[in-house]
Amino acid sequence: MTPYEVTPKKWEKYPDYQRIEKPVNPFDLINPLLNSMTIGLDRPFGLLEELRNAPKHTYPPYNIIRVDDDETYIIEIAAAGFSKKDIEITSTDNQLVVKGSKDGDDAEYLHKGIAARTFEKSFVLADDVKIVEASMTDGILSIRLEREIPEHKKPRIIDIQ
Numbered sequence: 001m002t003p004y005e006v007t008p009k010k011w012e013k014y015p016d017y018q019r020i021e022k023p024v025n026p027f028d029l030i031n032p033l034l035n036s037m038t039i040g041l042d043r044p045f046g047l048l049e050e051l052r053n054a055p056k057h058t059y060p061p062y063n064i065i066r067v068d069d070d071e072t073y074i075i076e077i078a079a080a081g082f083s084k085k086d087i088e089i090t091s092t093d094n095q096l097v098v099k100g101s102k103d104g105d106d107a108e109y110l111h112k113g114i115a116a117r118t119f120e121k122s123f124v125l126a127d128d129v130k131i132v133e134a135s136m137t138d139g140i141l142s143i144r145l146e147r148e149i150p151e152h153k154k155p156r157i158i159d160i161q
Contacts (some may be wrong), residue, residue, distance in 0.1 A: 060100070060119055073145040075123065080139040081116040087141060089134055096123040096131065098141070128153070 063076040079087060079100055088099045104115040125145070132144040 020140050059115065059117070060121070062121065071147045073129070073147075075143040075145065077121065077141040077143075078139065079136070079141045081114045082139075082141075087136070089131075089143065091125075091131055094129075094141045096121075096125055096129060096143070096145075097121070098143070 025046075034047070059077045063074075065074040065076065066072075067074065077098060082100050082102060086100055086102050086125070090097045090099075098121045101118045126147070128149055129145050129147050132146050134141065134143045136142075
């Protein structure tokens with residue numbers, strides 16, 4: 001027996017060792033407490049749960065840029081080999097989804113270095129972020145987003161009477 005092997009006798013002291021399950025979701029533990037103490041704050045915790053469970057895909061690469069005014073953002077997605085008709089952008093609730101699919105290519109490649117595989121990227125947007133426009137230049141898909149703060153959320157001065 002090598003020093004790295006574990007003998008069954010070592011674990012006899014720990015009878016529950018074999019019954020260990022996957023870690024408990026921390027949001028499930030505090031959810032009853034939050035529901036009894038907060039009103040309307042379930043949405044941010046739901047978003048955190050969505051982000052935690054979101055798939056971690058790296059294709060295609062992308063940038064998120066904050067423009068100087070702090071109210072405008074640009075998402076750049078490297079979509080080399082895709083045309084405008086190959087890409088679909090949808091927005092539902094607070095979710096921005098970008099899908100790309102390329103029709104079959106009948107060419108015979110000696111070397112294929114540009115990946116044109118199907119992809120789907122999704123981004124969770126804040127309630128006050130709206131999609132302004134999308135454009136495609138030199139294989140880069142740019143999606144411009146702006147934060148539109150509603151009138152009732154803007155700071156206002158209260159006159160004292």
